[in-house]
Amino acid sequence: MSSTTQDDPAPSAAQDPEHCTRPTTTGTHRLPPADGRTIEEIRAQRAARNARVSSTVITLGVVSLLTDISSESVAAVLPLYLTTALGMTTLAYGFVDGLMQGASALVRIAGGWAADRGDHPKWVAFVGYGLSALTRAGLLLTTGFVAITSLVAIDRVGKGMRTSPRDAMIAASSNPTNLGRSFGVHRMLDTVGAAVGPLLAFVVLWLLPDGYHTVFVISFGCAVIGLAVLGLMVPDLRPRQASWLSTHQTRAERKLPSCKGCTCSDGAVPTLTERPFSWRFLTEPALRRVLVVAGVLALLTVGDGFVYLSLQARDGFATTWFPLLYVGTNIAYMLLAIPVGRLADKVGRAKVFVWSHAMLAGAYACAAVGGASASTTIAALVLLGAFYAGTDGVLAAVVGQRTAPAVRASAIGTAQTVVAVARMGASSAFGVLWYTLGRQPAIVCVALALAVALPLCWVVLRGIDRPVTPTPGSDEVAPVR
Amino acid sequence: MRRPAPRTLVLVAVVLGVLVAVGLDLWSTVRTRRRVADAAPSSSAAPLGSVLGTPGLLVRSTLPGDQYGLVAQVPLSDPAGPRTATSTACDRIARAGTSTVCLRTVRGVVTTYQAELLDAQGETVQHWALPGIPSRTRSSPDGSLIATTSYVANHCAAQVAPPTETRIRTADGTDLGNLEQWTLLVDGAPFTAVDRNLWDVSFVDDDTFYVTVGAQSAGTTWIARGSVATRTITSMHAGGVTPSVSPDGSRIAFVTSDRTADGGQVQVYALLDIGSGTTTVYPRTTGAGDQVEWLDDTTFLYGAPRADLPGTSDVWALDTTAADPTPVVLVPGAASPTVVGATQ
Numbered sequence: 001m002s003s004t005t006q007d008d009p010a011p012s013a014a015q016d017p018e019h020c021t022r023p024t025t026t027g028t029h030r031l032p033p034a035d036g037r038t039i040e041e042i043r044a045q046r047a048a049r050n051a052r053v054s055s056t057v058i059t060l061g062v063v064s065l066l067t068d069i070s071s072e073s074v075a076a077v078l079p080l081y082l083t084t085a086l087g088m089t090t091l092a093y094g095f096v097d098g099l100m101q102g103a104s105a106l107v108r109i110a111g112g113w114a115a116d117r118g119d120h121p122k123w124v125a126f127v128g129y130g131l132s133a134l135t136r137a138g139l140l141l142t143t144g145f146v147a148i149t150s151l152v153a154i155d156r157v158g159k160g161m162r163t164s165p166r167d168a169m170i171a172a173s174s175n176p177t178n179l180g181r182s183f184g185v186h187r188m189l190d191t192v193g194a195a196v197g198p199l200l201a202f203v204v205l206w207l208l209p210d211g212y213h214t215v216f217v218i219s220f221g222c223a224v225i226g227l228a229v230l231g232l233m234v235p236d237l238r239p240r241q242a243s244w245l246s247t248h249q250t251r252a253e254r255k256l257p258s259c260k261g262c263t264c265s266d267g268a269v270p271t272l273t274e275r276p277f278s279w280r281f282l283t284e285p286a287l288r289r290v291l292v293v294a295g296v297l298a299l300l301t302v303g304d305g306f307v308y309l310s311l312q313a314r315d316g317f318a319t320t321w322f323p324l325l326y327v328g329t330n331i332a333y334m335l336l337a338i339p340v341g342r343l344a345d346k347v348g349r350a351k352v353f354v355w356s357h358a359m360l361a362g363a364y365a366c367a368a369v370g371g372a373s374a375s376t377t378i379a380a381l382v383l384l385g386a387f388y389a390g391t392d393g394v395l396a397a398v399v400g401q402r403t404a405p406a407v408r409a410s411a412i413g414t415a416q417t418v419v420a421v422a423r424m425g426a427s428s429a430f431g432v433l434w435y436t437l438g439r440q441p442a443i444v445c446v447a448l449a450l451a452v453a454l455p456l457c458w459v460v461l462r463g464i465d466r467p468v469t470p471t472p473g474s475d476e477v478a479p480v481r
Numbered sequence: 482m483r484r485p486a487p488r489t490l491v492l493v494a495v496v497l498g499v500l501v502a503v504g505l506d507l508w509s510t511v512r513t514r515r516r517v518a519d520a521a522p523s524s525s526a527a528p529l530g531s532v533l534g535t536p537g538l539l540v541r542s543t544l545p546g547d548q549y550g551l552v553a554q555v556p557l558s559d560p561a562g563p564r565t566a567t568s569t570a571c572d573r574i575a576r577a578g579t580s581t582v583c584l585r586t587v588r589g590v591v592t593t594y595q596a597e598l599l600d601a602q603g604e605t606v607q608h609w610a611l612p613g614i615p616s617r618t619r620s621s622p623d624g625s626l627i628a629t630t631s632y633v634a635n636h637c638a639a640q641v642a643p644p645t646e647t648r649i650r651t652a653d654g655t656d657l658g659n660l661e662q663w664t665l666l667v668d669g670a671p672f673t674a675v676d677r678n679l680w681d682v683s684f685v686d687d688d689t690f691y692v693t694v695g696a697q698s699a700g701t702t703w704i705a706r707g708s709v710a711t712r713t714i715t716s717m718h719a720g721g722v723t724p725s726v727s728p729d730g731s732r733i734a735f736v737t738s739d740r741t742a743d744g745g746q747v748q749v750y751a752l753l754d755i756g757s758g759t760t761t762v763y764p765r766t767t768g769a770g771d772q773v774e775w776l777d778d779t780t781f782l783y784g785a786p787r788a789d790l791p792g793t794s795d796v797w798a799l800d801t802t803a804a805d806p807t808p809v810v811l812v813p814g815a816a817s818p819t820v821v822g823a824t825q
Contacts, residue, residue, distance in 0.1 A: 079613070079614060079632060080586075080614055083614055083616070083632065199590060199591070202588070202589070202590060202591065202592045203590055205588060205592070206588040206589055206590070206592070208510065208511070208514070209549060209550060209588070210549070210792040211510065212792075213506075213510065214506070214507060214510055217502075217503055217506045217507075218503055221499040221500075221502065221503045224495065224499050225495060225496055225499050228491070228492055228495040228496070229492065232488040232489075232491055232492045232495075233488065233492065309633075312612055319609075319610040319612060320593055320610040321591075321593065322610070322612040322613070322633075323592065323593060323594065323612070323613055324591050324592075324593070327591075431675045431676065432675050434675070435673065435675045436673075
């Protein structure tokens with residue numbers, strides 16, 4: 001596997017004695033006005049969109065796939081293990097479950113900050129993946145209730161920590177014109193893991209009744225391989241340094257002594273003193289708009305659990321398959337992640353992000369209609385999958401394209417935390433609505449609110465997709481080794 | 482040929498190492514299981530219908546081996562002795578009157594859960610899907626009502642759903658609904674906490690039952706008394722979970738928290754005398770959690786996991802009339818006991 005991104009459109013400038021990273025043609029990176037594009041420019045852009053996705057993105061996807069097999073196989077059997085093998089009671093189970101949700105949201109910002117601050121997102125993500133791998137080993141050694149709840153909490157912390165540095169790496173190693181597709185490829189691989197994990201675990205339990213130990217061993221093995229792939233195969237991207245190098249292209253700009261015949265790679269890169277990390281990026285109006293819209297829409301995202309419960313309340317098909325409905329959603333998400341990512345690159349990422357919530361409203365409608373059947377259940381799952389395909393990776397792409405490399409992980413982490421916290425609030429609030437109004441009116445209520453909010457959110461976000469004038473080269477980063 | 486980079490070689494080594502380790506572990510697991518299965522006392526499996534009429538205990542066998550998870554019949558004269566294995570697998574089994582209820586995990590590439598109602602011949606007359614892992618089941622003494630409690634085991638739903646769902650059905654399969662939707666009064670006032678949860682039903686007759694009421698937000702639980710006819714559930718005793726009413730209807734065994742000498746918390750059984758309202762705690766019953774099954778009006782049975790062998794549990798018995806009630810293992814390697822009396 002090569003350590004350079006395969007789709008870096010700029011010629012490898014390090015060998016060019018005249019210029020350090022990029023020839024002056026980088027100026028064309030300033031995109032022309034949307035209406036005044038020439039055929040050639042449009043063609044070039046289309047070609048860029050269809051260019052191969054960076055190998056770093058695929059490697060990160062494989063890491064996520066292995067890690068998701070590891071975590072989802074355990075998540076699928078943990079309730080069974082706690083109740084049947086360890087004889088845990090109802091109250092205790094509820095407690096474990098509460099821990100599973102809350103722990104990860106806030107760690108995301110911290111993970112993003114650490115990644116930006118140190119300019120080594122890979123190693124922050126490595127610590128996050130490593131923590132989760134350790135908890136798998138822990139499951140093999142312990143059977144106590146307190147120990148298992150601690151392991152669950154540590155696992156969530158690890159998950160929160162790695163998400164935003166990883167997404168920043170995806171943004172840093174992708175061509176900005178196919179950022180949506182790059183995230184789509186990553187999320188597709190990630191979701192394959194999420195779909196395979198539970199199935200693998202259940203097959204093991206099927207062949208070896210009560211073979212929880214074997215599930216945990218396999219899970220630990222997958223986590224270790226995932227960690228090894230990350231540690232050995234993913235380049236140590238330095239987004240901030242790379243962006244500095246591309247804005248300081250001559251030896252003079254880099255404050256290196258001039259010498260005839262020297263190449264740019266001669267002489268160490270000076271310690272970066274410019275543009276240190278600052279939370280000031282949060283004051284940028286465009287990013288604020290994205291955060292507000294993502295937050296408002298997340299407040300109307302009540303969680304698929306309610307959709308599943310609603311389907312289950314009156315449909316025999318949904319009841320029989322209830323424990324597996326989320327696998328159906330994952331399969332739809334997996335199949336749609338790349339096409340929706342491509343669509344986002346083509347028609348605008350913010351547009352796709354906002355209008356994907358119409359899919360969610362559709363899923364609510366399926367859950368609310370009177371005569372439920374297998375077809376409404378399946379339609380609801382497909383719509384939920386489409387909703388995830390159009391929001392999860394796409395939001396990271398929207399934020400990634402709007403922010404400078406030096407603060408990107410923090411910005412992505414902030415957006416993800418806003419969404420996670422708002423969704424948690426939405427779920428609790430919706431719980432109240434569910435019990436006071438009843439199932440159907442409550443879901444209709446949220447679907448209507450979403451239908452009203454969508455056009456408003458779209459108005460707020462209009463223009464976000466128009467390409468910014470980036471700091472030249474700030475979006476494409478050659479990994480530094 | 483180009484030499485692979487050192488890090489590629491390291492990765493290959495890691496992958497091979499993991500594969501070998503997982504393979505070895507799997508091999509030793511399969512070998513251990515085979516040895517245990519070979520060593521286990523073998524007895525031919527009988528159809529469930531042939532033992533349903535025999536007085537004694539029905540249990541879920543939890544001894545490792547090929548009878549693991551199958552229903553077995555145990556004579557009360559020699560509960561630790563040889564048992565009659567059946568070919569029916571149940572996670573929980575309860576028998577009363579004409580009804581035998583079996584909650585089971587249907588394993589497969591996709592695992593689902595279901596409840597089955599069996600007739601006196603052991604034939605399935607009704608079955609319905611459960612939304613998650615089976616937890617508890619009970620029938621009314623005449624067998625006309627069936628209560629099931631299962632987890633809502635979808636890890637997405639778990640963010641929003643109460644952890645369990647409890648429903649009552651009639652023996653002809655009619656669903657009387659989720660108990661959460663019934664009228665619930667706590668200390669005389671309607672209880673509307675959105676995270677209210679009801680679990681573990683115990684029937685007095687074909688109308689009255691006891692059930693656990695709890696809400697994470699309320700921070701406590703109640704033993705409540707319910708009526709199927711009026712669809713009303715009224716709190717009765719604050720604290721405690723998982724009631725089980727004695728056959729004469731005078732006392733309720735339940736699970737409660739007790740402090741140990743060093744200040745830790747343990748789960749133990751307690752007995753509530755309904756007439757006097759007095760509670761007796763049995764501090765020696767640590768490891769309590771199961772819904773008890775009354776052997777008669779003074780002795781109750783419960784399953785408790787064996788600490789050194791995950792997946793295996795034993796059925797314990799506690800004689801509440803003893804001077805210092807101490808539980809004893811009644812049936813080793815068994816769970817979910819249900820008494821089949823001579824009167825049934």
